[in-house]
Amino acid sequence: MSWPHYLQQHQPRFIQQLMDFLRIPSVSAEPALLPEVWRCAQWLQQRLVDAGLESVEILPAGEYPLVYAEWLHAEEGAPTILIYGHFDVQPAGDEALWIHPPFEPWIADGRLYGRGATDDKGNMLVPVLTIEALLRTQGRLPVNVKLLFEGQEEILSPDLPGFICQHKARLNCDLAVSADGWQWSESEADLRTGLRGLCALEIEVNGPRQELHSGSYGGALANPIHALASLIAGLHDENGQVAVPGFYQQVQAVNSAERQALAAIPFSESTFLARSGAPALSGESGYSTLERIGLRPTLEVNGITGGYDGPGVKTIIPARASAKITCRLVPNQQPEQIAHCVAEALRQRAPAGITLAVTVLPNAAHPYRMPLEHPGNQSASRVLRRLYGREPYYTKSGGSIAVLSLIEQELGVGTVVFGFGLPDEQFHSPNEFFRLEQFARGQMAWGQLLEELALTKWA
Template sequence: MADWRDYLEERQASFVEDLKDFLRIPSISADPAHLPDVDRAAAWVAARLQAAGLADVEVLRAGRYPMVYGDWLGAPGQPTVLIYGHFDVQPVDPVEAWTDPPFSPTIRDGRIYARGASDDKGNMLAPILALEALLKTHGRLPVNVKVLFEGQEEILSPDLPDFVALHRTRLACDMAISADGWQWSATEADLRVGLRGICALEVVAQGPATDLHAGLYGGAVANPVHALVALLASIHDASGRVTIPGFYDDVRAPSDDERRRLAAIPFDEARYRRAIGVSALAGEVGFTTRERIGIRPTFEINGITGGYTGPGVKTIIPSSARAAVTCRLVPDQAPETVALAVKRHLESQRLNGIEITVNILPNAASPYLIPMDHPANRAARDVLVTLYGREPYYTRSGGSIPILDLFRRELDAYTVIYGFGLPDENFHAPDEFLRLDNFRRGQEAYALLLEQIRLRWNRLIPSKPVNLLVDFCSRAFSSEVDIGSREENA
């Protein structure tokens, strides 16, 4: 069979059975009791990669967790693409809220329901099947391909930085593709070009050595809960800006083109408010809602504890109060710099009878932004236009994915987010599902992407060195590449 599309079409029923087998493995990384299942999922992935025709397939270790590597490097002179995904899944609680058992895959109305169906087993299986189709029909791939699938993403990949640093040579690539993602809707594509970073802190307000009787000591002793609430309330001014000195020092101003692309994304404020159950929206003055959650940094109080919170009344002055705080960051903010600025500011406040201590937590990720003219980014755009018949939305996610900046720092490779689930598919919630037509679409999308990367790469880098120099110089000083991209190319 000469055409990879025919190969995919003819074997689609068996591919769905493969997905069912994969989804039956309860690879919950957060639960130590399921670590053998995470290993079993790794073994399943390795076997499936070998069946697809990849070479050098190996299960490696990152701490207690497995990582699966494989490659096909038979395209000399072509770029090397690293495809990333994860096979661990979230816990299933509350299990009683599932219509069917979470690890008994069930198909209803063109959807397959199971934990991990969309995040990320269905999405990460799609590129494996695309590689198989290309290798079985053409005997080769358009570009060199490496794959890295991990088993600890759902617990924030604590061992991945050391693993990538250790295996930097093996993982070396020109660009990366993440199968962990989604599209905008069934008919609209999403090309996510940026994500915010994050830093996390714990703020402790310490008062008396022990809880005190509020009648005997009230009015004479400072209340740590009062003090902490007042301190945190002072972090934002009336316009919604963060008042911490230096907080905005490294924030990269968005270009007019970036703001135009964000403005082109559909936004129904009334529907948005209804969906999250609020009567009005709030945020930094001078920015739209999309800009506030995509291109602006934030300071958020995630929770406050202190004193008595049970039923009835317990009249005390609490001994201490604690708050969990996170800051979402944008280019070019560094998590450690912002966290230190927050710590210094809060600990410098003079509160009578109260001592403020701030602990910087290890949960951090740098912001990520791929140049719009990157070959992989342009290749993904071309494929998405082919598949959806329209230009994708160029989005900036408010969330954080640590591995994207990790690949950029350790491998000097940018990552395109290229998943084909949809945002409504209940990942991390009961009744998670994946639309089977998008499972099929993802397979085609990966085959097309690898070919389009080859075309883009060869257009960018001619075979003769003199042509390469001329091409680089002409692009560097033309309007085709903006200043930021020139710096990246340099």
């Protein structure tokens, strides 16, 4: 039996296994669910053993688990490929917005729904299934493989730098391939050649020692929510630029080649807007939507807390208010430096009558770029052309994957982004799903990629 036929024959079993995987609420952001992250690692460990991989073990990174496996018996001279993915997932959010409970997966219209379906459990399971098919039908793989799956990507992998540094020799490879990725559409391939970096901060504004009656104290004391609102409003100017001194100091101007490459992509702003559900586009003046997402840095307020938000009215001066901020970064911007600039700008603008605390969070990622000419990208491009019957689009992602720059810095190799989710699959949102057609297509793609990489000239 050929490995493609094996994959086709076993799709029902693979789908059921993915549903079992999705039932585990491995939310890394919620401390109470940390045992579930570990339970998910144990499920994955057994699945890797069942696939025929060796040296399978769970390794700790801080409080969180990683799962490692390998198969290193390819022909002499074959490259070693490090396959990366993550099994932690985003919080479900308001479960009332889900058609079914987020950790009770269901299938409808060729789509498998559930938190983590596309980001990243479905995508990261794909290469495991392909490896099983190759080993069961051919008894070997065309390349050596090492697999590293983590349980803290959704909180930006704060413990991963130390882990990779500690395990450099074990993770040594010729190329990394990330299963955490996307394609452009069901009929159009996408090869990501860059992702933005990220830094994160938390602001806390404190006023009176406790909540106070707004009739007795209003107008005589600073209101922490007013102060926070003023601070946040001052972080952007009227043109949508970030109004933080030093924020753009290392940012290179968008050049004509970058603009032409993005302009060649058939991007519909109306479709993008309709998918978002927002009433209008917004952002930095002078740039297209794709340029704002892929080539320009941003600062976003992700959440605000403070005061009374229950039913009716509670006439108070709140004691505190807080906000969480993240910045998406482009090449040459350093997360630590940008976080410091934002923190200092906030401190300089803090109004009288409150105390301000700004905490730089450990969640950070450096911007990542991998040249299209890299042999790994060229191999992936050939596979995608065969699968889709057309040239892939070469894009830069607005998102961040912290491990990519870590792999480059510590292991000295680039990473091909090779996932098969689609942009409308509602990752990080209610009713996340993965198309079963893409689930199967990804398995075929990974098999072809491993075969292609065995033929690639690395010199």
